[in-house]
């Protein structure tokens with residue numbers, strides 16, 4: 001597969017180049033030259049294939065032949081020792097994407113990317129150094145994904161005192177090939193330092209630098225896997241049972257109050273509601289749809305940072321400054337993947353596939369409380385935005401036709417400060433207990449390039 005820049009279709013590059021360079025030289029994002037289709041045998045058996053086989057078949061055409069089949073097969077097994085269960089909650093379905101080591105969906109992209117980078121860099125004697133600036137969630141997923149991966153080291157920069165204690169332990173509690181820098185400044189300062197480092201000649205001579213942000217194709221593509229797996233399952237009329245980390249309230253009698261309006265119905269394509277910020281997750285969902293997974297369409301759910309829902313409604317795109325909310329991993333006013341969506345589909349095509357809805361913090365809080373009270377299930381603030389968005393559409397004059405799954409992008413215990421006052425104590429899964437047991441150890445640096453340069 002070749003990749004083009006969203007801004008220039010005349011310079012195709014390989015998967016390896018697109019992945020290892022991240023951003024195209026002209027500032028655009030890499031997109032595949034075409035979206036492949038699943039072969040018929042795969043399309044017809046998505047409902048019975050296991051997760052690894054779906055992962056292999058989904059990723060293969062995008063990375064072939066640079067990741068040979070045997071390598072890709074080992075890679076998906078080592079990247080995904082956890083599931084993405086589709087469970088029933090009240091009147092609808094929830095696709096739980098928080099069963100990985102950092103309890104958020106970014107594990108799917110980060111873990112694949114780390115292993116792909118390691119393979120693509122095999123035999124090079126200079127180690128690769130990944131620089132990541134994070135406001136909280138991304139840093140943990142990238143640190144965990146690359147932890148212990150050979151030939152690669154990671155430097156995570158985060159704003160000192162502005163991430164949660166859990167996030168700090170996920171970033172700075174691993175050690176080994178993961179280096180954490182607590183920057184005396186804001187997230188923007190961290191991002192500016194990373195950008196400056198890439199432009200610094202001395203550093204570029206000394207080190208092989210790369211980034212791991214969410215626009216990288218190696219993080220984007222693996223996110224299509226769980227859409228295809230869940231869509232196949234629902235189309236076959238199947239759901240999953242609860243697992244250890246499924247956040248049901250232990251005292252929840254309300255769980256028996258179920259309705260089937262949005263449950264699975266064999267032979268019916270599913271609608272996914274995707275809580276969105278940079279729109280990488282939703283873009284990957286569009287890939288799964290185009291590859292042939294039985295998907296009816298998508299709901300793009302945002303918080304008050306509603307740039308994309310406004311675009312779908314008015315047809316005009318206006319990026320804005322981001323506003324702080326309780327679903328802070330979606331506080332994005334200028335979604336980076338929008339450029340990718342707009343380069344691959346027209347407004348009309350996007351409108352046919354996606355409906356946009358935004359949700360206020362007040363409604364998000366009410367939803368966390370109501371879903372707990374009615375269905376004995378804990379939603380995190382991001383998943384709650386998705387849940388509420390589907391309610392808003394269902395109350396309108398063009399309600400969603402089932403089956404319908406809300407993507408739960410993070411475990412509620414990850415956002416206990418917000419969830420517990422509304423819904424009571426949330427049982428923490430093993431991944432979060434493990435992380436809480438670590439001791440964060442970061443070096444503190446001022447927000448200056450000279451200090452950053454010396455620390456590398």
Ligand SMILES: *Cc1c(COP(=O)(O)O)cnc(C)c1O
Nearest residue numbers: 276277278279280281329409410
């Ligand atoms: C990153 C993130 C999102 C937003 O995903 P995008 O791909 O940026 O749209 C939603 N929820 C959680 C918990 C996240 O960490």
